Amino acid sequence: IPSHTQFKEYYKNNCFQKDGKPFQYVSGSIHYSRIPHYYWKDRLLKMYMAGLNAVQIYVPWNFHEEKRGVYNFSGDRDLENFLDLANQTGLLVILRPGPYICAEWEMGGLPAWLLQKPNIVLRSADTDYLEAVNTWMAVLLPKMRRWLYTNGGNIISVQVENEYGSYYTCDYNYMRHLRTLFQFFLGDDTVLFTTDGNTDREMTCGTLEGMYATIDFGTDVNISQAFSRQRRFEPRGPLVNSEFYTGWLDHWGDQHAQVDTQKVSRMLGEMLSMGASVNMYMFEGGTNFGYWNGADHDNRFRSVVTSYDYNAPLSEAGDPTEKLLAIRDTISKFRDIPVGPMPPATPKMAYGFVTLTMVWAYYSILYYQDPALFTAYFTTRTQHTLLPGPSLIYSILYYQDPALFTYYGFMLYRTKLPRDLPEDTPLISPLNGVHDRAYVSVCGVGASGLLERDTTLVMNLTGKQGDQVDVLVENMGRVNFGSKINDFKGLLSNLILGKDVLTDWQIYPLDIDGAIASGWPQSGQRRSLPDPVRGPSDGPVFYQGTLTTNGLAWDTFLRLNEWTKGQVWINGVNLGRYWPKRGPQQTLYIPGPLLSPTQPNNITVLELERAPPHTRVLFMDRPQLNSTSGKTSQTTDRQT
Numbered sequence: 001i002p003s004h005t006q007f008k009e010y011y012k013n014n015c016f017q018k019d020g021k022p023f024q025y026v027s028g029s030i031h032y033s034r035i036p037h038y039y040w041k042d043r044l045l046k047m048y049m050a051g052l053n054a055v056q057i058y059v060p061w062n063f064h065e066e067k068r069g070v071y072n073f074s075g076d077r078d079l080e081n082f083l084d085l086a087n088q089t090g091l092l093v094i095l096r097p098g099p100y101i102c103a104e105w106e107m108g109g110l111p112a113w114l115l116q117k118p119n120i121v122l123r124s125a126d127t128d129y130l131e132a133v134n135t136w137m138a139v140l141l142p143k144m145r146r147w148l149y150t151n152g153g154n155i156i157s158v159q160v161e162n163e164y165g166s167y168y169t170c171d172y173n174y175m176r177h178l179r180t181l182f183q184f185f186l187g188d189d190t191v192l193f194t195t196d197g198n199t200d201r202e203m204t205c206g207t208l209e210g211m212y213a214t215i216d217f218g219t220d221v222n223i224s225q226a227f228s229r230q231r232r233f234e235p236r237g238p239l240v241n242s243e244f245y246t247g248w249l250d251h252w253g254d255q256h257a258q259v260d261t262q263k264v265s266r267m268l269g270e271m272l273s274m275g276a277s278v279n280m281y282m283f284e285g286g287t288n289f290g291y292w293n294g295a296d297h298d299n300r301f302r303s304v305v306t307s308y309d310y311n312a313p314l315s316e317a318g319d320p321t322e323k324l325l326a327i328r329d330t331i332s333k334f335r336d337i338p339v340g341p342m343p344p345a346t347p348k349m350a351y352g353f354v355t356l357t358m359v360w361a362y363y364s365i366l367y368y369q370d371p372a373l374f375t376a377y378f379t380t381r382t383q384h385t386l387l388p389g390p391s392l393i394y395s396i397l398y399y400q401d402p403a404l405f406t407y408y409g410f411m412l413y414r415t416k417l418p419r420d421l422p423e424d425t426p427l428i429s430p431l432n433g434v435h436d437r438a439y440v441s442v443c444g445v446g447a448s449g450l451l452e453r454d455t456t457l458v459m460n461l462t463g464k465q466g467d468q469v470d471v472l473v474e475n476m477g478r479v480n481f482g483s484k485i486n487d488f489k490g491l492l493s494n495l496i497l498g499k500d501v502l503t504d505w506q507i508y509p510l511d512i513d514g515a516i517a518s519g520w521p522q523s524g525q526r527r528s529l530p531d532p533v534r535g536p537s538d539g540p541v542f543y544q545g546t547l548t549t550n551g552l553a554w555d556t557f558l559r560l561n562e563w564t565k566g567q568v569w570i571n572g573v574n575l576g577r578y579w580p581k582r583g584p585q586q587t588l589y590i591p592g593p594l595l596s597p598t599q600p601n602n603i604t605v606l607e608l609e610r611a612p613p614h615t616r617v618l619f620m621d622r623p624q625l626n627s628t629s630g631k632t633s634q635t636t637d638r639q640t
């Protein structure tokens, strides 16, 4: 290999060596899966202008292989296009292809179909797991070869797994297997590395000879102590902080996270002056569109909010913040910053109020979606009983016909009341088997109540024998961190109503996104639709409306003030979840390129609990991510 295209750890000088010279990287994390592709170049250019020489990216496996064996590398999933744009911008790439990535992303990037083997031990040498990993890596890694620095591309190093030492298995055979696999596809001369948290246990279980051991930590840590821990595992070579936290994530119900700008820029300066290579996590966070957010499960299930703003130097909408300017200032003391102005924030528009109208109850989707799929599913499910025992219902679903299963979004469970219930009768989920929220209706009208994993295991029901009971179960995103990542969804155990175990369920996967993408409900194509909802405006109900933008297609932020909880689509694109009642996030980011400047834009809302009487939504020119602050959020320090 000629020395001008070399990149390696250089043990003698305790630094990396690039093209025969010592090299220090100043990098920032950006997730292409959280930014629409029209904006990739804009964000990368801003990162370059901030003085970075590299970006660090994750490859979410489940984003590219949603269904087993069906790969998608186009549009927002066009990884090579992203690499190309980074290369054109002059940014090197630190690639983190997993297979597990954490990232506060649905199931840590692992595809949900892995759970078709209910006892699979993820992130270990389990043969079913390794077989799936091998197949995926044999698709992904060969595509990465031409992008390796040694082959004329911009990828300087490749991370193997992610913070593996924090996982309970501590399986060296697994890490050995991955090392062999990565070397096989990428060659022996590619810099492979691992990243682990700042404890001895994590560094011990996560590191392996032949892969350079790096560490990650944020502003709450003593830098010299953290790097001396890395030194104990890697006595020579560059100091590397692979995730220096510029901010933090929010779960529903949290206070909005904030990390102090002065502290971030001061500690960055300290690390750079020690000669360390640093990646800032995140530099640009973006958005968990659709159902892609992850969740944590420490003592209870906590779902991550839609915004992944992260309080990062570039905001969710890609706008430079004060934090960015402070960081650029720090970097300029160590390397030359590109000349020229920082690109400005993209224009934002306050389009104002739009009044929505109620259209259909949630179950109307059953009459819209493909009747072939519906019938097949229906007939194989008619006689099912949910038997006691964890995951049983889930495994029945998978083994019978995995092709029909829906991995994300909503499932409808339907049965009949076994007897008259004139008085309030408790409906109980005794084994906490509702994953994650269930909206319960009798005779399809309104919601009688809801059950929520780990928090609400009982509600009351009344009705008559034979009345239809619908349990609409919402998947709130699979756990992405820790020992509970085998996160099955749906009803995992029986529901008990008074003295009766409910049986004879019909189970319907609801392809709401498929229906909306093909024009429903605006298109009005119906197949024997039931009556539109009457009566109270609560219960899971679809609303629709249109936004006319008078020739503009600028970024905007959607606020659903006084709405309760649900999902929003614009022109068929799923913007994510809203839940202003729980907060802290109050607005959903709408990238301008999703809007039509000339045609009316179709807004569809699935409100799961209760809409306000005004049924209005508001398009604003600024985000509100901090519900506790009332009027403004951190946007005050943005350049807009």
Ligand SMILES: *[C@@H]1O[C@H](CO)[C@@H](O)[C@H](O)[C@H]1NC(C)=O
Pocket (backbone or CB within 6 Å): 072, 073, 074, 075, 076, 077
């Ligand atoms: C692949 O993903 C892109 C971006 O999300 C999407 O627009 C496209 O429809 C997908 N292709 C297929 C075949 O599903």
Ligand SMILES: *[C@@H]1O[C@H](CO)[C@@H](O)[C@H](O)[C@H]1NC(C)=O
Pocket (backbone or CB within 6 Å): 084, 087, 088, 146, 147, 152, 153, 154
């Ligand atoms: C990356 O950019 C460099 C410099 O512009 C160019 O020479 C090289 O061909 C690019 N690599 C790839 C894989 O496109």
Ligand SMILES: *[C@@H]1O[C@H](CO)[C@@H](O)[C@H](O)[C@H]1NC(C)=O
Pocket (backbone or CB within 6 Å): 222, 223, 224, 225
């Ligand atoms: C960090 O730890 C070192 C060694 O234990 C100590 O000397 C130093 O004062 C600490 N730095 C800070 C900022 O607390």
Ligand SMILES: *[C@@H]1O[C@H](CO)[C@@H](O)[C@H](O)[C@H]1NC(C)=O
Pocket (backbone or CB within 6 Å): 424, 425, 458, 459, 460
């Ligand atoms: C159910 O109804 C009973 C009797 O009306 C009441 O005491 C109880 O608080 C209710 N439980 C819930 C969870 O609403």
Ligand SMILES: *[C@@H]1O[C@H](CO)[C@@H](O)[C@H](O)[C@H]1NC(C)=O
Pocket (backbone or CB within 6 Å): 518, 519, 520, 522, 523, 571, 596, 599, 600, 601, 602
């Ligand atoms: C809105 O929906 C209608 C009916 O499906 C469709 O004809 C129109 O193109 C949609 N508008 C946009 C901007 O996508």
Ligand SMILES: *[C@@H]1O[C@H](CO)[C@@H](O)[C@H](O)[C@H]1NC(C)=O
Pocket (backbone or CB within 6 Å): 256, 257, 258, 626, 628, 629, 630, 633, 634
């Ligand atoms: C959120 O609002 C509270 C209350 O006004 C304020 O103390 C806090 O600094 C705000 N946080 C952010 C990140 O703006």
